[in-house]
Amino acid sequence: MTTRTDLEIARAARKLPIQDIGATLGIPAEALLPYGHDKAKIGQGFIRQLGDRPDGKLILVTAINPTPAGEGKTTTTVGLGDALARIGKRTAICIREASLGPNFGMKGGAAGGGMAQVVPMEDMNLHFTGDFHAITAAHNLLAAMIDNHIYWGNTLEIDERRIVWRRVMDMNDRALRDTVVGLGGVSNGFPRQTGFDITVASEVMAILCLAEDLDDLQVRLGRIVVAYTRDKQPIHARDLKAEGAMAVLLRDAMQPNLVQSMEQTPAFVHGGPFANIAHGCNSVIATRTALKLAEYVVTEAGFGADLGAEKFFDIKCRKAGLSPSAAVVVATVRALKMNGNVDRADLGAENVAAVQRGCVNLGRHIENLRGFGVPVIVAINHFHSDSAAEVQAVQGYAASLGAEAVVCRHWALGSVGAEELAQKVVALAEGETARFAPLYPDEIGLFAKIETVARRIYRAGSVVADKVVLDQLAAWEAAGYGGLPVCMAKTPYSFSTDPTLRGAPEGHVVPVREVRLSAGAGFVVAICGEIMTMPGLPRHPAAETIGLDAEGQVEGLF
Structure with a gap:
């Protein structure tokens, strides 16, 4: 078992030139727009040529409800993708981009962990290819055009009390949750109360991740409701003539990013909508592109299956016409103990009874996923403190529901540690048992x-x-x-x-x-309840331990 940090492990990875990664999926070098040697965007022209190809198998990785003990959903997504490639399947991984806020706050990065990571890890968790900056700029351009329209006479008769479009930035900053703008006199506009959200909570982010192409993107941007008049009539971005300029800022960001895992499996890392007030999945265009190029596409959805998987099925799959072949539910013995009411400090001690109590959370997710007509398998993300009896308790519970629970050691061992899971997933996906259907029809209220x-x-x-x-x-x-x-x-x-x-x-x-x-x-x-769209930093944010070493390399990311 390694004692190196995730960043040290990722930095030691043997990376292939990004053109070689593209070639494994049949992407010609001229269709890639390189960002250095190890990452690139895929051109829209090439993507348009893929329309008539058949789709590969889509595998969703989801999880039980998150706990402080950790579940490892992204790590399992990467590990499964590597394992599928290991057993000979042409595979692509699809995950979200990381937000700077959690990286410098408490959560950390979003590239996986241990021996199951997407690289370059530090680039992915920092500025990457600039997509989030483009989304921030497009969002704030629209905000500026609202205030500018009011300043120059307000011919649309916007009610300043009913402006619903706030500003965004990609950083945790509780001081900006509620602000007043327009102070300082007549030349600075009209004072009003507003605030900031984090960029991943922007509707522009959700739009980019659901848009089919640049034309669809611009139409969707124009439909954004930014404010209301005094008689409560909606004002759209198109009324301000903002959607064209916003689309220009998002043109390059709309192109999916191609990188690789530590085992050189192609990875599409694109978009990152909030998993609460948005749908928490990577972009439709990335997923569709991957499905045209690979036999198997492994993707994930944010949070536990009650939020992430439900939105993946009822929003993303419904709107994009996707039909998943199987779902993997990630669980850890530690997290199941917490669901069995064990304190975090006591998770290291064997407690089979607590695992059995906590398994009801896993069981509920299995039942729910089957309700969408998708076959389910459980991935037990193994920790060194897990006892054999605890693992057997999880496997026995899953078996009682007619599901398999496979022990996975991809964090420590890489693809070989998830090879059994990959074999079982292939058997599920190729058994043609999936009969996917959303939870409800469009027509009901x-x-x-x-x-x-x-x-x-x-x-x-x-x-x-x-x-x-x-x-x-x-x-x-x-x-x-x-x-x-x-x-x-x-x-x-x-x-x-x-x-x-x-x-x-x-x-x-x-x-x-x-x-x-x-x-x-x-x-x-x-x-439903209190939802935070601009997080704050913890007492000791990760930013305190992030810096550059003597050679100018990043250290402290996790």
Whole structure:
């Protein structure tokens, strides 16, 4: 077992030139736009030529509800991708890009870990190819055009009290959650209260990740609702003539990024929408491109399966016409113990009874995923402290539900540690048992969609909402938005809206306190509980230990 840091491991990886990585998927060198030697963007012209090719098998990697003990969803995604390539399948990995905020805050990076990482790790976790900066710029251009329009006479009659488009930056900064702009006199505009969100929470990010091509991107940008008039009529980005310039800023960002794993498996790393108020998946264009080029595509969705997988199926797959062949649920013995009410400090001690109690969380996710018509397998992401009896308890529980649970050691061993999982996934995917269908039809009402997710996925007893919420949903239905899917925003730590309620609670109440229209992205957000769209830094942020060594190399990333 290695004692090196993830960054040290990644830096020691043997990387192939990015043209060689592209060639393994049949991408010609002229279709790549290199960013150095080890990363590149894939040209839109080449992508357009792939339309008639058959799709490969799409494998979703999801997880039980996250705990401080860790689950390793991205690490398992990379490990499985490498293992599929190891057993001879032409494979591509599809994951999200990392946000600077969590990197310098508490969560860390998003490139996997140990011997199952995507590289170059430090580039991916920092500026990468500039996509997030482009999204930040496009978002804030629209914000500036709103205030500029008001300054020069406000011919659209925007009600300054009803401007819903805030500004964004890709950093955790609690001081910017609520701000006042326009101070300093007449030349600086009209003072008003607003605030900042983190870039991954921007609707522009969600739009880029759901758009089919540049034309679709610009149309979606134009549909963004930025404000309302005094008589509550919506003002769109297209009313400000902003969508063309925004699309220009996003032209290069719209092209998927190609990198590689430590074992030279091609990896598409593109986009990174918030997994709460957005759908938490990498871009549609990256996933579709990968499916045209590979036999197997392994992707992931943010948070646990109750949020990430549900949105992957009901939003991304529904809108993009994707049909997954299998789903992998990642669990750790440590996390299952926490779901069995063991304190974090006591996770190292063997506790089979706690594992058995915590398995109900795993079981709920297995049942939910099968409800989408997708076959399921469990990946036990192995920790050195796991006892044989604890592992057997998980495997026995999964078997009681008719599912296999495979022990995976990809963090320590790389692809060889996930080879059994890869074999089992191939057997599932090629058994043609998948009969994928979204949870609800487009035609039912918006509140009925919210209730369907709450009752069938969260096992809620009821959903409650004030009249103002119900009236807003009815108004959107009347305006033609009733066919949109819903994007549930709640705590990721529980099936309920109470983050302390672990396991598999039933009969709880889901309160919908607010709804938001993401008209450009194409979904309605139902906010259940307190949702933070601009995180703060912890008492001791990771930034305190990140720096450059004597040779000018990055150190301290994790």
